[in-house]
Amino acid sequence: MTRTAAERRIRNRALTIGVSVTPFGLSFGAVAVEAHLNLIQVCLLSLVLFSGASQFALVSIIGAGGSYFSAVGTALLLGVRNGLYGARINVLLRPSGWRRLVMAQVTIDESTAMAVSEAPSGHSARAFWSTALSVYVLWNVSTIIGALVGNALGSPATTGLDVAGPAAFIALLAPRLTTLRMRLVALGSGVIALVTVPVVPVGAPILIGGLTAVALLLVVDR
Amino acid sequence: MKLWLAVVVACAGCAALKLAGFVVPSRLLESHLARRTLEALPVTLLSALIAVSVFATGSHLTLDSRAAGLAVALVLVTMRAPFLVVVVAACATAAGVHAL
Numbered sequence: 001m002t003r004t005a006a007e008r009r010i011r012n013r014a015l016t017i018g019v020s021v022t023p024f025g026l027s028f029g030a031v032a033v034e035a036h037l038n039l040i041q042v043c044l045l046s047l048v049l050f051s052g053a054s055q056f057a058l059v060s061i062i063g064a065g066g067s068y069f070s071a072v073g074t075a076l077l078l079g080v081r082n083g084l085y086g087a088r089i090n091v092l093l094r095p096s097g098w099r100r101l102v103m104a105q106v107t108i109d110e111s112t113a114m115a116v117s118e119a120p121s122g123h124s125a126r127a128f129w130s131t132a133l134s135v136y137v138l139w140n141v142s143t144i145i146g147a148l149v150g151n152a153l154g155s156p157a158t159t160g161l162d163v164a165g166p167a168a169f170i171a172l173l174a175p176r177l178t179t180l181r182m183r184l185v186a187l188g189s190g191v192i193a194l195v196t197v198p199v200v201p202v203g204a205p206i207l208i209g210g211l212t213a214v215a216l217l218l219v220v221d222r
Numbered sequence: 223m224k225l226w227l228a229v230v231v232a233c234a235g236c237a238a239l240k241l242a243g244f245v246v247p248s249r250l251l252e253s254h255l256a257r258r259t260l261e262a263l264p265v266t267l268l269s270a271l272i273a274v275s276v277f278a279t280g281s282h283l284t285l286d287s288r289a290a291g292l293a294v295a296l297v298l299v300t301m302r303a304p305f306l307v308v309v310v311a312a313c314a315t316a317a318g319v320h321a322l
Binding site for chain 1: 224225226227228229230231232233235236237239240241242243244246248251255258259260261262263264265266267268269270271272273274275276277278279280281282283286287288291292295296299304305306308309310311312313314315316317318320321
């Protein structure tokens, strides 16, 4: 009885999380096409890179006219956190062999959060795979739709899809901004990035703001 | 060609980073410095990305419909609204203000 209740709870939450990423996926597809990526490149990013923040950073910097170096660099630095999630999932679920490869590919914010939240109930593996499958399928489907019809609907500004990324990031950041210190660090990073916008190449302010704020935090912490 | 290279490098690099978590000995990630840096990095990069995607167009600082969308998202996140609500409300607000 309790087992099926847990299964139902996990299935519903996994589906809800999957549906939640679809506006962001639509936005990513539309922004990517606007940045002159072709459909194959857009799909490749969602199938292989499969990490919303990195994908969005990559195409929005390219679309704004930034260098490929800034675009790829920012995407990779944002991807570092998935490695940290991997270390946690590895301890929690102890995969082996080929499972480890598949698991690494779908270790992202959502699947990790669900696996960790279900750890006390002992259903971490089910939570991880359900969420991973739901988000993977719906993210890829919404990306393709965004790429195909996003532009038909008008520019991202007309549809408001130009703020889907930032809004998703705010929601993603919120759980990490529990201390005043972290809030100040986040704010500082944004301000530093904006101050440098008029004077450095497009795309660079994100790296400059992000890295300077981390450096400042480490200096203050010493 | 360069665009293809950027896409492929980003894909390969991010996939490698995901796998690294499963194979790198966890004690390497346990030093105080590494933990602080890796914890703060996504927060600062996402904040900078938000700021630039909302308040800049190319090399110019701008204040337009995107700011309204961001403000709504901030309020809703503070009220602990669900992710989907935050994103949809922000888009609708930005689209509405843009149409004015």
